[in-house]
Amino acid sequence: MLYSLHELAYASASPFRIGAQMARTFWSSPLNPAADTAIGRTAFASAELFESVTRRYGKPDWRLDTITVDGHPIRTTQQVIWSSPWCRLIRFARNIGDLKRAKKPVAAPSVLIVAPLSGHYATLLRGTVEGFLQDHDVYVTDWSNARQVPMLEGRFDFFDYIDHVRDMLAAIGPRAHVVGVCQPGPPVLAACALMAEDEDPNRPASMTFMGSPIDARLSPTVTNELAEAKPFTWFQSNMIHTVPWPYPGFGRRVYPGFVQLYSFMLMNEDKHIDAHHRYFQDLVSGDGDGVEKHEEFYDEYLSVLDLSEEFYLQTIDIVFQQHLLPRGLLEHRGRKVDLTKITDIALMTVEGAKDDISGVGQTQAAHGLCTRLTDEQRVLYVHPDVGHYGVFNGRRFRDDIYPRVRDFIAAHEVASAVPERSAAAA
Template identity: 85%
Template sequence: MLYAFHELAYQSALPFRIGAQMARQFWTSPFNPASDTAIGRTAYASAELFESVTRRYGKPAWKLDTIDIGGKPVRTTEQVIWQSPWCRLIRFARNIGDLKRAKKPAAGPAVLIVAPLSGHYATLLRGTVEAFLQDHDVYVTDWINARQVPVLEGRFDFFDYIDHVRTMLAEVGGRPHVVGVCQPGPPVLAAAAVMAEAEDENRPASMTFMGSPIDARLSPTVTNQLAEEKPFTWFRSNMIHTVPLPYPGFGRRVYPGFVQLYSFMSMNEDRHRDAHWSYFNSLIAGDGDGVEKHEEFYDEYLSVLDLTEEFYLQTIDIVFQQHLLPRGLLEHRGRKVDLTRITDIGLMTVEGEKDDISGVGQTQAAHGLCSNIPDDRRVLYVQPKVGHYGVFNGRRFRDEIYPRVRDFIAQNEALIGVPQRSAAAA
């Protein structure tokens, strides 16, 4: 019933939102002599703030039609390479002529960026994708909101996620490089192990994990502690709700995005309250930069999607409660996932010193688990002074993290086809 009540509350606020929009137009009208007074600016700011916090935030656009590479504008074309009811594989094809003017090679190593399926849309990685487009042929997983998928399309669970990663690597072709940001770490690592054991010709040449809960037992955060303290039945009873009409996924059981958003915001309630107070003051003062910065962040942050019941609950169980992958107990389609079978796939882990979602140590645990990767194909990096978001976005990511990942990918690109000895053999 919670989902239905949520929709009812949203629809009930519609008259007030319309009123706020009318007030906003009235107090910004050039024909209103009071528009530039303290009262007028305060009234406008109040209406704008109310409208922004009660708005329905849909899926954001990628806004990567033109990017800057080497100081030159380079056009990109968004291409859907493959899709299922649950995901679209998007390629951002760079214009060859523009690349030549930017003095960049027309081709670069193929990189599949696996975006989190944890409440936000893949566009949260806009800055990540833009950075990788500087030097690579970039593909990204664009996950579909579960409430938009009809019940007749069936289930989507943790193991389907692994299969999707395998399929998309094959669609990219060759031996691409894979980058898992946050949540995808465990299923992407499992997919790499399954492909390595099968000697799949499309197994990744390298894998980079950023702020991922590979072993959530290490440096537990508030998120990890909640997952361990609550029994599994609590998550099933309190976090799963039924999609109401008029959504295409009517009747599907999901973990709603708005529930996860509330959970995230409640963890940093003071920070979000202060941000909106600063936004209100920026509106009054006419501080365009402050307003734009706030809206750019929250337009993305408040856009959320639903997860299927089975995927969410299996992730809680497999990753955060039983820790099956680091304990060597995970099975996929009846076969044990053996991380020691990975021998010719480079491994890089990136963590943030102040990460309060995936604590330091959780991601780098992959190095100990993948014991047969040669030492010269490993990079373990902890970025000082950044939290979870800063691991894959922002100034320090662009200036300090991305160059290291770029060099790591280039090193492993050069080794494709070169016979490798495992660490054990060495």
């Protein structure tokens, strides 16, 4: 019912949104003599603000057709290497000719970046992917919006997620490097343990976890406390809703992205109100830089996807309530996940001292669980000045965090790694 009401509210606002678009066009027209007056600029800003907060934000573009490496433009081509109804594995193939002209090595370590499946699209990691493209052959998980997956495609749960990680590493080839950003930490670590126990030739050479709830019992945040304060049945009853017609996933039970978005915005309500107030003032004053910065952030932040019921509820249960992985109790399809089987997959953890989503200690807990790794196979880094988002995006990620991860991957690149595949000419 809530999902249908949400859709009804959006449809009901359409006439007003169209009116705001017409007003925006009128008050920004160079043919309007009042456009550059205080009244005109205020009217334009009001219409623009209303339209921006009531529109539907679709999946953002990657906008990585060309990147800059050491001052040289390098074209990239997106290639779908593997896919299922629930995910596409995208490779950003760097143009070989551009690399040679920039005198950069064509062969590079293969890195699988596992994007979070927690409400936002994988494009939230645009800055992360761009950073790793400086020195690596980059692959990223592009998770599907559950409301776009027809019921005939079946379920997708926490254990399917683990299987997907294994399948994607197999598609890339032997001894790639895997980077789990936020939510993927526990299932990626479990996948690595299973592959290590099987002596799978496609097991990664290294694993890096950034701001991940490996053990959510440590330094609990507001998010962790909410997950533990409510009984499991509360999440079943209040957070799961049915996808309405005409979406392809009509009838599927999901955790809607808009529910999570509203929850996160309410946690920082004053911050978002202030940001939109500044946006309005920047529109009135004509501050293009401020407007562009605001729109760039919220165009991404307000783009959300739905999670399947089973994946969301199992994540709440396994990761945030029962803590099965750090307690050594997680089983995958009847088989115990034994982290002590990891002996030749190096481990790096990255945390932000100001992280209010995954508190300090939750990610580095992986070191205490992977007991058979040597000191030479471990790197633990806590950045003193970043929060959750800054762990994998922004200036401090580029300047402080990424160079450390790059050096860690380079130190554990193995001879059997697959050389970079040929990139299509742009």
